[in-house]
Amino acid sequence: MFSGAQISLYPMTDDFVGIILGALSALDPYRxxxxxxTDDISTLLxxxxxxxxxAMRDLFVAAAIGGRHVVLSAAVSRGCPGEPDDPICAPSADTGDQPPLDRRIAEAHEAVAAAPPTGSPVAVQFSLYPLGVGHHMDEIYGCIDFLKGSPVFDRSKNFCTRLKGDAGPVFAALAxxxxRFGAPDxxxxxxxxVSANSPSAA
Known part of the structure; x- marks a missing residue:
């Protein structure tokens, strides 16, 4: 299944070039x-x-570790019917039949609880779009139930959900x-x- 992300990193400092280029080295283990x-607008994974x-967590933490205000914007997708099949995109295990929502929510909570901390606090807002399935609202509501029971849930906002906490469990919750929500295939x-070190942090 084709999966990937277009990522743009925005350090709010005169030394933005050094921070961006330095942070990109955090992707080396994933290469x-x-x-x-990488081009002049974004990095494709x-x-x-x-x-x-x-990978996004490690890139962002590497950029934010110096204490400067940094923002990451990303469009993430899996299973897009308009993209070519690519063996590099295969999940690590066969998805098989999709478990019921309550089981997926419980397993998601376990994964977030097991996520190691990074020492970097972040704030996130995101929206999830399970496309092309008739029960997409059930999947969205299930995801919201998971997030509201997560220790990194901050609040609901118009059109999105806000998370806050250490980058480790926050990015685990995003993953x-x-x-886990939306049809497996x-x-x-x-x-x-994602934002870190904002001068207007709420």
Whole structure:
């Protein structure tokens, strides 16, 4: 299944070039498993869906670690019918039949609880779009139930959900939302904004 993300990183500092180029080195461990392409607008990650959010986490933490205000914007997708099939995008395990929502929510909570901290606090707002399935609202409501029971849930906002906390469990929650909700072989998209060290932090 094709999966990937277009990521743009915005350090709010005169030294934005050094921060962006330095942070890109955090993707080096993922290069054997991903196709990574960077241009003047964004960095494309194409590869296993279960590794997308760890890669984004490491990139963002590397940019934010110095204490400067940094924002990451990403469009994330899996199963898009308009993209070519690519063996590099195969999930690590066969998805098989989809478990019921309550079981997926419980497993998502376990994954977030097990996520190691990074020491970098972040704030996130995102929207999940399970596309092309007749029961998409059930999947969205299930994801919302998961998030509201998560320790990184901050609040609901118009058109999106806000998370807050250490980057480790926050990015784990994002990964669980992306991987566990929506049809396993269907098209799912996620729109994401991450901020750290903001002078107007709420």
């Amino acid at each position: 054997p498993s991903f196709r990574i392409e 194409v590869g296993p869906p279960d590794q997308l959010f760890p 669980e939302a992306f991987l 269907g098209h799912v998209a996620l729109d994401l904004t």
